[in-house]
Amino acid sequence: MRWTIRPKSAETDINTLSKALGVDGLIAQLLIQRGIKTYDNAKSFFRPQLSELHDPFLMKDMDVAVNRIQTAIAKGENILVYGDYDVDGTTSVALLSSYLLSYYPNVATYIPDRYTEGYGVSFQGVDFAEDNGFTLIIALDCGVKAIDKVAYAKEKGIDFIICDHHRPGENLPDAVAILDPKREDCLYPYDELCGCGVGFKLIQALASLRGESIDDLIPYLDLVATAIGADIVPMTGENRVLAYYGLQVINTNPRIGFKAIIEQIKKPRLTITDVVFIIAPRINAAGRMEHGQHAVNLLTETNMERAKVFASTIEKFNTDRRGLDKEITQEALIQIRENKEEERFTSVVYHESWHKGVIGIVASRLTETYYRPTLVFTKSGDKLAASARSVKGFDVYNALQGCADCIEQFGGHKYAAGLTMLEEQFEPFKAQFEKVVSESIDPHLLTPEIAVDAQIEFQQITPKLLRIIGQFAPFGPGNRAPIFMAEYLKDTGYAKGVGENGAHLKLSITQYGIGPISAIGFNLGDKLPLVAQRKSFRAVFSLDENEWQGNLSLQLKLRDLR
Template structure:
């Protein structure tokens, strides 16, 4: 698939010059900082030296005072509290964090994770019935609930109060809960809007700790869970999230909770964990519990108090992840065959596929896999509880949540984000939905959204790459949405020692006429093998990294594309 290289090189030259002088950095670094809206020495200091004391006051969040008062009342009156959360990584880390914090000094609480297959996403009537049958009078809902108008009303009629801690976009109406914590509420003036669900849970315990004069050290134990949620839920790593991720990663690498330590051991991670390692190693294992079986396995793991129990629970979760991979590979193969064998599907602007036999737990992953080959908005549907249920994934610049909403007359329910969503449809309306969704996508999507983009931070020369440049770039971490690892491009380079290694990976040296030469690795770029070994110049884009081999560490270019 051809990829478009794009650059946004509009800089404030005065700011770049000032940063270059005050920070004693190269123009390349100064431009990278200015692009991240870092315009002064103080901005740079905060960026390079995150300070946990700079977290926002949790009581700036709408309804936080009400939430803390209600929790204090429940504790004082010895009420039973149910910590309720979604079955994905963000939900299970949220539940584990809030439950573990309050369990340290209050025994009348438990947790609840809805069954993906019997109850579906978010707050369920079954969950509320469970609360009523077991004498819970307060539910703290995490990573869900912002659209649960009817569920909160149902609970209120049964004498159960709700505190909602969510980070998804609200609808036109806010649930009539005791407190609704969501920075995305239009009436919420909290200064940072992009917290994860677990991040909202952290702000809740931060507020409780402040109100009850508990030292911040009480909260530091949970920063590793927050980092895992930030990475796995793909929220921007900017502002407060970047501070939480920075210290959460530090905790994860130095002194993680027993459950996460077990997962790290099972993933055979030898080097220091990064956001990318969480996304590809830790997150999928936690997610697999809810995808394949019961997400309570993940919570059991994350709240484990000793290494023996954590290892036992970790092995269960790891086994579920192995099962998930099998389903993933099998269904992805079937879905690709559907498209490859049907020319009419190949020429569409969207991909919507339905099979009643696909495993509900992996259809979101399959949607992402299909985008790797057919880069367009994708929805994978399967049958569950007599309905068609689906997961949607989008492409750069296209709001799939909005497009699904334009088909709401055919849907029973839907929700999610700009780039990922879920939906439920009556089986007899699946074809009508497929046709209408395709018409909406075809009439609204921009041509540029149908090909993958690589955003180039800066065009440079190989002579500008140095150990100092790499050393400073490493301090830009943690990397992720909103603060991606810088991508550079160099024009008119030549290659030597070109070879295919592993599974179609490209390994070669690259040089310019000035004589600077660097090792390169291009994963899954074997298609370029014949072209770059002919001795003709080409352009290359890459990130800069370290490579250690036989005790020797050198600079290596991780190639993203070649033109």
């Protein structure tokens, strides 16, 4: 791990903000690091307001999209709400379909099958629309590169509205409207929305013309917050406002489908981290193991008994997914070691029988282990399909563009992408990808970095500090939980490995006789010798609240130690 300590802000700036807010210098420094330099900035940060959301009609094509939907409703057309099979796609479909159905009945949903249709808009989906009399498809979290499918639909008299957040290609599909803040000709003020976020802007626009206020749309924000967390988009700007209010909905009055999941996991209050690691994997498991429509059914269900049945089915999918994910990860790690691929700049693995539904998770696991741009391939019909994951600071999407002559099609983001290719293209691609990455990556990016916000003394660590930092939430990219570093630490003598095979490290730490403060280091069990026999050490950590048998206590969540 590379420890990078952020430079301290100017003392005058810290003192000015500290005085304006009535907080100590450490809190002022943490705020300035997040671009918060005035009282008004801080007020907006700590108390996000829905009034801060931008006018949806600032988005390119929004007026056209709304007009086409209103025309469809006036004419009694059948509308098909189409979305991808992951969390962002299924929440998007649940969001838009449930909103439209609240005042118009001729609306249905469609999620493509991961295995027979693959990612995004499919010819099969367009055929389904034609066979069932749909004349308008609204595609969410996909479609911005579906030039041939949109043209195919147009031949059949079916119009498309696309709500996407992925990077467009050189040419755009011939759709009625393309809502995508990443379009070069779109001047919308915030371009980091997820697919469900773009869908929310569409219902915000529709609602405004129906005389509804933003407050009327709050019940939909549990879906938006879940998509924001799961899709790992920046927790800044509109995303932070939407996630902030969405979490309130999840914790106070969530939709029936969420209630059914929360009842199973028996957790009284959820953070965005819980949403990412508890709620999202269950929603995702439907599309990974069976079909994404199961997730949409759960998220749109209004009867609690039926929702419980859907939730228990999805729970089984998630259990099966976990077993497969573990098994395939082990096989992939063996493949990397046997081929001595840990010496390369990239990790590219393939087995024809690997389950397509979990290769994205496996790619993430391999990236965590070897910290290289990673691709995991499997057989999908007569082609190969892969999920790509990257390391912080390296754009894997651009790297794939450099290998475009070996790829059938691809799409995605800076840090995650998907692609398909012919089997004979695999070896040329593997060599080309290694060449592109090795020639373009800064070698220090291959060592994971921990960005430390500030050095801290134990005497500064108080329940009040934890309480204020808690108000920095929701956390995510662009607004990570503050990371601290402390020196001259000693364990009180009770350090031990806990969990399976002692994988995690549990400590009770003092500094200069102050403490002890309990600490947990997940997957740091191998560091036990560094702290044994009361050796002095340094650590980087975040502050956390530990709940045990109904009691809350402050603890350090260790990230690394030396």
